[in-house]
Amino acid sequence: MTEISIGIILLLILYTIVAVTDQISIQCGIYTPLFAATFTGLLLGDLALGLAVGATLQLMTLGVATYGGATVPDYLSGAIMGTAYAIISGQGAEYGIGLAIPIGLLLTQMDILGKMANSFFQHYADRCAENGNWRGVERANLMGLMPWVLSRVIPVAIGLIFGQAVVESINAFIPAWYMTGLKTAGALLPAMGMAILMRYLPIKKYWYYFVIGFVLIAYGGGNYTVMAAALAGIALAGMHLARSNNKAAAAAGAAIEDDEEVEIDG
Numbered sequence: 001m002t003e004i005s006i007g008i009i010l011l012l013i014l015y016t017i018v019a020v021t022d023q024i025s026i027q028c029g030i031y032t033p034l035f036a037a038t039f040t041g042l043l044l045g046d047l048a049l050g051l052a053v054g055a056t057l058q059l060m061t062l063g064v065a066t067y068g069g070a071t072v073p074d075y076l077s078g079a080i081m082g083t084a085y086a087i088i089s090g091q092g093a094e095y096g097i098g099l100a101i102p103i104g105l106l107l108t109q110m111d112i113l114g115k116m117a118n119s120f121f122q123h124y125a126d127r128c129a130e131n132g133n134w135r136g137v138e139r140a141n142l143m144g145l146m147p148w149v150l151s152r153v154i155p156v157a158i159g160l161i162f163g164q165a166v167v168e169s170i171n172a173f174i175p176a177w178y179m180t181g182l183k184t185a186g187a188l189l190p191a192m193g194m195a196i197l198m199r200y201l202p203i204k205k206y207w208y209y210f211v212i213g214f215v216l217i218a219y220g221g222g223n224y225t226v227m228a229a230a231l232a233g234i235a236l237a238g239m240h241l242a243r244s245n246n247k248a249a250a251a252a253g254a255a256i257e258d259d260e261e262v263e264i265d266g
Contacts, residue, residue, distance in 0.1 A: 004084060008043050009160045012080055015039055016156050019076055020149050033057035033079035033100075040083040052093035053083045057100055074111055077152050078104030081159040107155055114151030118144045208238035 015036070023031035034054035041050015057075050082100025086093060121144035128136030203210055212235045219228035 004044070004088065004160055009157070011043060012040060012084075012160060013153055013157055016076070016080065016152050017149050020152050021145065023076070024145070024148055031076055033061060033075040036076050037079040037083040037096075037100075040080050041087065044084060044087045046087050049086060049093050049096065050083050053086065053096045053100060054079055056093075056097050057082075057104075060101070072108070072111075073101070073104035074107035074152065075100070075104045077107050077156050077159075078102075080156055084160060103159075107152075110151040110155060114147040117147035121147075208235040208242070211235035211238075 015030075019031040019036060022028050029035060032054075034051075034057070037050045037054030037057065038047065039050070041047045041053070044050075057079050061075055078100035081103055082096040082098075085099055086096025089095060121140045125137045125140035125144075128134070128140060198210075201210075211231055215228050215231050215235070219225065
């Protein structure tokens with residue numbers, strides 16, 4: 001088991017600050033679990049594990065947003081700490097995923113506290129706006145960033161500073177059968193995330209692209225079989241049939257428009 005150096009902890013805290021700022025402003029994507037876990041894995045020397053944890057958590061966030069001020073799981077902090085714990089414990093990506101999700105759910109309470117503290121600055125901004133003090137409004141908005149940042153930075157800092165002790169305590173406290181359950185759940189979550197993703201995609205209309213993607217992933221490693229060739233052939237036939245039907249429908253529509261044209265004599 002390895003320890004996390006002070007320099008890496010400071011870099012991850014700085015990343016958390018930038019990610020939270022991005023989350024409540026322009027949203028470049030730095031705040032997403034995929035970026036957070038990948039960056040953590042890169043700093044800790046296991047980029048592949050960070051990608052595995054981040055990609056799985058990213059699937060879990062599909063369709064999840066703070067509409068109307070709703071509180072959602074803090075997968076940003078969960079991705080950072082889950083990846084870090086998985087690397088320093090050496091237990092693999094499933095272990096990190098299994099920890100990241102309950103961490104994200106637990107930290108919803110910190111999100112509530114951050115929003116409650118932010119309301120103080122927003123009321124101050126309202127008073128400044130009533131008095132025509134636009135500089136005060138700007139100042140209130142900048143100060144209102146602090147509760148959001150602290151609601152993420154504090155748990156991340158505590159979790160990383162005491163990372164080894166936390167991992168040892170978790171391993172000592174949690175029974176082996178429960179740890180096996182966490183790893184099993186972590187291994188199943190990618191399938192559930194993929195199912196959620198497929199629910200949002202027009203699979204029925206463009207099923208042939210799905211089949212082609214499956215063939216590339218399942219048989220692209222060099223074990224190309226007759227089944228792969230058959231699936232690829234079915235997908236290409238479906239694609240050709242769909243395009244032919246689209247052309248026929250377009251031609252029929254054009255013919256109808258020609259029949260409905262009325263010639264106007266000058």
